[in-house]
Amino acid sequence: MLKVENLTKSYASGGRDLTVLEAVSFELQAQDTFAIVGPSGSGKTTLLGLCAGLDRASAGSVWLNGIQLDDLSEDQRAAVRNEHVGFIFQNFQLLPSLTALENVLVPLELRGVRGGTRTAQELLERVGLGGRGHHYPTQLSGGEQQRVSLARAFANRPKILFADEPTGNLDADTSATVVELLFELNREAGTTLVLVTHDLELAARTQRIVRIKGGSVVSDTVNQESAEIARLSS
């Protein structure tokens, strides 16, 4: 589902090249759950951005659902994202002038799906916000906004979901609810999940954990317990 080979990213900074990610490689199968952990500035968000086709690598390659992203233009990558990818962000990234329902509708309307409103409404109900569809983001709490964000992420039935610190802006109770929902939805849809977090407890719920430090992978471990649960539940 996702194959990363020798991924390197460097920026020109103050006349020197600053390498933030160096020769990272891994491969994920469909329905895998995967966490990237590491301290601030270790390069984990950069890695997520590259995997999701939000940025271009300086070297190395990314294959997403068999499509090599490296040579695609930004607009071609946008089409790939719309087709195969879902996103969850730390700060929710809902469009402030759209209602909750309209926010969920965006990926469907971008695809030109007819009757998207019903799907979006079902998804909102699934995340427990069926009655809040006409509220604007500012009228929702942080947890509610992240749940709308979840509904939006699953709206286009993505093959792979990227989540960047999904609980980073939430309190402990709300976090737990959102995380539960995230894994439930993920399981139901059979989506591959890539999670960036420094919350080790959250990471522990995935089947595989990659640790990054200074732009390089320092460990890549399979979480036996989680993997077993996943195997059983599938």
Added chain:
Amino acid sequence: MSNFLFIWRMAWRDSRRSRSRLLLFTSAIVLGIAALVGINGFGDNLARSIDEQARELVGADLVLSASQPFDSTLQTTLRRLGERRSQEVAFASLVQFPKGQGVRLAQVRALTGGFPYYGEWLTEPGSAVAAFREAGPAGQRVALVDDALLAQFAARPGDSIKVGELTFRIVGRVRKTPGQSGFSASVAPTVFIPRELVEQTGLLQRGSRVQYRTYYQFAPGTNVDQLIQPLTARLDQANIDSDTVAERKRQTGRSFTNVTRFLNLVAFVALLLGCVGVASAVSLYVREKVAAVAVLRCLGASGWQAVLIYLLQTALMGLLGAILGAALGTGIQLLLPKVVEGFLPVTVSVAISWSAVAEGIVTGVFVAVLFALLPLLSIRRVSPLRTLRASLEEDTAGPDPLRGVVYGLILLFITGFAYLQTRDWKLALGFAGGLLLTFGVLAGVGEGLRRLVRRYFPSSWSYVWRQGLANLYRPNNQTLLLTVSIGLGVFLLATLYLLQGLLLSQVEISSTGGQPNLVLFDIQSAQREGVTQLVKRNGLPVLQEVPVVTMRLSAINGRSAAELKKDTASGVSKGALGREYRVTYRDSLISSETLEAGRPPFLGSDGIPRVSFDDGFTERLKIKIGDTLTFNVQGAPLVTIVGGTRTVDWSRVQTNFLVVFPNGVLEPAPQFHVLLTRVPDNATLAAVQRELVTNFPNVSAIDLGLILQTLDEILTKISFVIRFMALFSMATGLLVLVSSVVVSRYQRVRESVLLRTLGASRGQILRITLVEYALLGLLAAVAGLGLAVMAAWALGAFVFEVAFVPQIGPLLLLAILTTALTAIIGLLNSRDVLTRPPLEVLRGEVS
């Protein structure tokens, strides 16, 4: 289709929270469009009215005119042209009201027949016209007199008026004569007397400046152009001009088209200023929308889809702005005829010009989209990575070639529009170039300020000053935008103001110093001695005294004027070929002349006079030194050779001439003399005029003081119209200022609230804002004024040829007003800081 549906829906939804702001920045184009629609609509109405009323303008189907009685050999032919005809002899003369001893220069029209055939000759009482027409053949001495003239001397019908040696009873007050605007009546009010009595006035003498006219009325449907076609050559030969309704339509239409086109350019500048406002407001708007665009990109929207969402918003708002502007413009268009009533020869019928409205709306949407495209293009390059990293600063990888294309389109549009208005590529390019230069200089000043403040930042100054100054170059600053928009408004207004001063100063020269202020005209050779003595007896100086001979050009280097007129390739100006030349003769140049080439006028040893030409005029006639010119001196041919050229300072109050002959040639020719003198006061003026009208009734006295006053009135009216248009630019500048300040409010309020949270007092925050905006306003005003002074100087030096002295007082006032206004708007905008709780802002709940 689904793509468009998505864009449409997104544009609609996304605009929800920004509609009032979007409306504000499209409001910047409202006034520009209003001015355009107003002027264009008025122009359309004027053109239609001229079309409808052209016949009334002429008052007849055909007018033949000449400066001498029509050639006797033509009389029979001309009589055969039509039965219904009127004859007129017109000339300027002093007229006197015996009752109050009032004397004034008037246009005397000695008329017989049924003229005017079209249009209404409005008199009081209404029966006066019939009385006047009957009086002529009966030899009764009656006159119709212009209302302005009667009003000046408190005279009324029943009183008498003396014209030359005859006294006439005034039978009516003339309110309106077809073909004469209220304006020309105020310069030279008219007195109508019967044609049959004109000889008895003793005013027609050899050399007098007299116009002889015959008016014809033909059966309806007659093709007048076709009718006189066979006569054209003979009329030309006899120096008889013909004027038909069709010709008058063309001429009047053309001259007013020029006026409306000029005003259109002024309106266009207002529109462009508004466009700058749109571009800058959209650019601030786009900055706010970057986060939303990044999310859309992340979710799979293409770059162009994102651009189109915001372009659609702008286009719709542009449409709304244009419709509002067109509605306002229609109102102006209905109002304008009232403002310019006095200038126009026709009564402008008022109707909504739908073509002007449509043109305004299309132009409005087009410019809004074109100028909004500049900032909107950057949306294409917003990286979806911003969703992960909010602090990502640069999305652009190198310069965007599409921006160059849009800049090119804008330049093309400006030049194209200017061309459409002026139909002159040189002018259009000059207009676009001048505008580009102005924008460039103002942008340069803004950018320069930004860099200067940054480079030489006064670190030792107080906190308030440092913060205020730093605002000029920190991210999201408005330095460039405000210097350009305020500067351009100030520039336009100041230039128009200085220009008016320049034009007035040109005529004011005559009222100061020892310059002549009274011109005695039409002095016959035999009267020369007597008039000179009359002047001296009254203790007045003879400042200049010159003979004037009138003639026409009949051939250049053996090619007849008629032949040259037909030859379009010759490049010789038709006006220069057809005009009447008033020349003088002397062997030397005078103080207002400088020898350019050749020699001053002299009589060649071969007996052929070597004449001196005005340097600029040789270009119009395409002649050079050594060329042979044949003049027709009232019937007698006279061969001359161009012996020299000279430059003439036309702004000096002197009798200046295009052509000067040497002594010893024109002395026997029919001629009159002009004498220039200076009267110290109105009492002396009245005394001289009275004495003149008694002893030399044919001599005209032109009171330059009166002319000056009239000119001043005209200029005041014209400048009112121009200022009215400039007001649109200024108001647009103000709107741009308000909208750009308001659009950036969110940013400002957040910063100020942060400062407040950190302990800054209200006073400190207000002072910081004051420093920033007052500085911006002052700099923009100074830059605009500097440009205006340069423009006025250049116009003075190269176009009007007068020394330009800027009026410091009004300019200073304008600078202070602009600075104060900018600061006040900035401060008003910061009100929020004082009313909103900091927490609300810090939580990002301010919209």
